[in-house]
Amino acid sequence: MTDAAPPAARTETGADLRRLILDHTRRLLVTGGYDGLSMRKIARGVGCSATSIYLHFEGKDALTHALIDEGMRRLYAELDAQAEDRPARRLDALCRAYVRFGLANPEYYQVMFQLHPERMARYPPEDYRRARRNVELFGEALADGAAAGVLRLVSSPDVAAMALWTALHGLVSLLLAERVDARVAGDAFIDAAVRQALAAFEVQ
Amino acid sequence: MTDAAPPAARTETGADLRRLILDHTRRLLVTGGYDGLSMRKIARGVGCSATSIYLHFEGKDALTHALIDEGMRRLYAELDAQAEDRPARRLDALCRAYVRFGLANPEYYQVMFQLHPERMARYPPEDYRRARRNVELFGEALADGAAAGVLRLVSSPDVAAMALWTALHGLVSLLLAERVDARVAGDAFIDAAVRQALAAFEVQ
Amino acid sequence: MTDAAPPAARTETGADLRRLILDHTRRLLVTGGYDGLSMRKIARGVGCSATSIYLHFEGKDALTHALIDEGMRRLYAELDAQAEDRPARRLDALCRAYVRFGLANPEYYQVMFQLHPERMARYPPEDYRRARRNVELFGEALADGAAAGVLRLVSSPDVAAMALWTALHGLVSLLLAERVDARVAGDAFIDAAVRQALAAFEVQ
Amino acid sequence: MTDAAPPAARTETGADLRRLILDHTRRLLVTGGYDGLSMRKIARGVGCSATSIYLHFEGKDALTHALIDEGMRRLYAELDAQAEDRPARRLDALCRAYVRFGLANPEYYQVMFQLHPERMARYPPEDYRRARRNVELFGEALADGAAAGVLRLVSSPDVAAMALWTALHGLVSLLLAERVDARVAGDAFIDAAVRQALAAFEVQ
DNA sequence: AATGAATGAGCTTTCATTCAT
DNA sequence: AATGAATGAAAGCTCATTCAT
Structure with missing residues (x-):
């Protein structure tokens, strides 16, 4: 099927999503501090769903620890x-x-x-x-x-x-x-x- | 000495609530940090309604500043x-x-x-x-x-x-x-x- | 007692408070509409306590009706x-x-x-x-x-x-x-x- | 015609919740007017959580605008x-x-x-x-x-x-x-x- | 690997009103 | 006539997290 799409597209988001999340979390930390941090804000910034973050990190704690x-x-x-x-x-x-x-x-x-x-x-x-x-x-x-x-x-x-x-x-x-x-x-x-x-x- | 007369009247309520609030807020700060602080928790701790806090402090900021x-x-x-x-x-x-x-x-x-x-x-x-x-x-x-x-x-x-x-x-x-x-x-x-x-x- | 004060002072606020309340209520209605109306805002504007309004009007309804x-x-x-x-x-x-x-x-x-x-x-x-x-x-x-x-x-x-x-x-x-x-x-x-x-x- | 197949799957939930919300909001508007409207009342009426409304509408304004x-x-x-x-x-x-x-x-x-x-x-x-x-x-x-x-x-x-x-x-x-x-x-x-x-x- | 839908608990704040003084 | 203190209810909204898909 044509809509199976280029597999490379997925690759880019795939393993790299973890990096994107970490990077955007850092950005949020600068502006709002730890308490201004929220999974949704991160997700919104990265352009993925909040749920997706949980695929890469067990929770907010694990993300912070990383x-x-x-x-x-x-x-x-x-x-x-x-x-x-x-x-x-x-x-x-x-x-x-x-x-x-x-x-x-x-x-x-x-x-x-x-x-x-x-x-x-x-x-x-x-x-x-x-x-x-x-x-x-x-x-x-x-x-x-x-x-x-x-x-x-x-x-x-x-x-x-x-x-x-x-x-x-x-x-x-x-x-x-x-x-x-x-x-x-x-x-x-x-x-x-x-x-x-x-x-x-x-x-x- | 004379003006020391009627302060006992409102020992639990009145002007003392302000103190109670401040004191309990301090207690909460130790355990949960600033972000673990909430008007409701404070109220629950002092035994008054959350609304009552606003009679003594303009808001969370004012309370913190005090x-x-x-x-x-x-x-x-x-x-x-x-x-x-x-x-x-x-x-x-x-x-x-x-x-x-x-x-x-x-x-x-x-x-x-x-x-x-x-x-x-x-x-x-x-x-x-x-x-x-x-x-x-x-x-x-x-x-x-x-x-x-x-x-x-x-x-x-x-x-x-x-x-x-x-x-x-x-x-x-x-x-x-x-x-x-x-x-x-x-x-x-x-x-x-x-x-x-x-x-x-x-x-x- | 000297602090019995000039009775005229009280007269001015006394019966006139009703007027002040009505007038300030009107002012609030212009800016915020009926739902933007609140007894406290009125009181704040008039410079009296919210409770005092109830001395002149039975409640928000009565005030509105007046x-x-x-x-x-x-x-x-x-x-x-x-x-x-x-x-x-x-x-x-x-x-x-x-x-x-x-x-x-x-x-x-x-x-x-x-x-x-x-x-x-x-x-x-x-x-x-x-x-x-x-x-x-x-x-x-x-x-x-x-x-x-x-x-x-x-x-x-x-x-x-x-x-x-x-x-x-x-x-x-x-x-x-x-x-x-x-x-x-x-x-x-x-x-x-x-x-x-x-x-x-x-x-x- | 073929894509008309699976819409019955999520009859009660899914995209239909949006409709349910809109409909119940209308019902509330009749009885209580705009100011009698509240996200919680709507939620209670539709039988979902207040939070869920925010999945379909950005806020009260957006809901009203819709x-x-x-x-x-x-x-x-x-x-x-x-x-x-x-x-x-x-x-x-x-x-x-x-x-x-x-x-x-x-x-x-x-x-x-x-x-x-x-x-x-x-x-x-x-x-x-x-x-x-x-x-x-x-x-x-x-x-x-x-x-x-x-x-x-x-x-x-x-x-x-x-x-x-x-x-x-x-x-x-x-x-x-x-x-x-x-x-x-x-x-x-x-x-x-x-x-x-x-x-x-x-x-x- | 990724998502949309959903939720319960929680947030700060404002409301009209009552009561003792 | 007037007030300060107090409250329960409610508001709009955000949170971290789960689950079925």
């Missing part, structure tokens, strides 16, 4: 790309890459780090473990730096990394929330904040 | 109570008081600092101005310390205060979100993180 | 003022006065003639009787004209008057509803429509 | 069926068909011609254009009659048609509103009123 995982992988890719041998320089690069990633990907950042704990409780453990790798990169740089005597550590590398991460996260999230005074916010401020967060590790 | 303002005032009270003459000590006390407040009042903290910017856009300007006073307290301590030569500043007190605030906020919000590794989180970690944030201002 | 009655009286006053001895001229003047009144007082006209019959079912019979006087004025002019041989009647004056009224009502209500083509509506159109409605009574 | 359009088409069908060559007779038949339609379909008539202008403002322009075709039928009869010298016109056919329409509308709407004296209303009255409205076009 997005988180994707974000975590991308963040890792960016952080891991900071190929710098000297630990102090690497730490600095990691911080700046982290902030850059957050500001450039508000939608990922939101679901990755600003979701209600209850919602995260159902996050798959193995994904969680991978997510933690991101902070570990900071810990490794700190440990390397301490070993080389170029970074000063007063607590364990893990603790220091976690504390550093909280500082960076505060910077990113308040900037994204537009809570930093507009007259202050800007590259200069970001630079100052990152320096301030790193000052603790400077050897005199 | 809560934010209340939180900001309480935070200010706590920060302002850190009566310490020596600037460096005062700054330290401010930081610890801030974190303490956030962890002790997750519901306030959430609406105060983690609301979607769109939702904050409707926040009354005069309340906003008062809210900013909180960060200013940090700026004053920094300026005082710099003047006295006991704190080192590489940027303006305002910028430094804002950057310090972002660090503290990151600490509080990740702890509240239960995103800090349980094996790490604890008073020791908080102490380490605060020290790390303050290290930038230490004079060698 | 407005209808007032409108009917005003319409009667306008029609009755068309002092013209010659019946044909008087009839013409009555028609034009009717249309003028309707267009000038859309809020009255709406409740007077465009309310759902169910809502009118509770209208007090004695008021209804007075309302009917308005159409009777047309009937009298028609009867006078027929007796004088200057108006042609093919049905009883009552029937003819009623039919004439329906035509005028159609004109007014479609104009108020903005359903007459904007390029057509205007004084010329009104004039043409009234002439057309009166043509039936012309003696050759 | 009803208006349907009514306009039906009215047009009735008017257009008045196949009469002689213009004067055709005009008479049009008038009587119009009134007949209005009295027989109070629910359609209501939404078609008695809706608040604000509500009509959102009516789709292309539907509006079709609706206007109804009045144009009167204009054409008038123009034909004038050209043939059997109808007297003192204004343009368009204006005369519009004026005639307002008269008929007044007749229908006051009858539907039960505002015409019960002792008068009846076929004789309708006949008298229509004659009166048409008298203007009679050639002496």
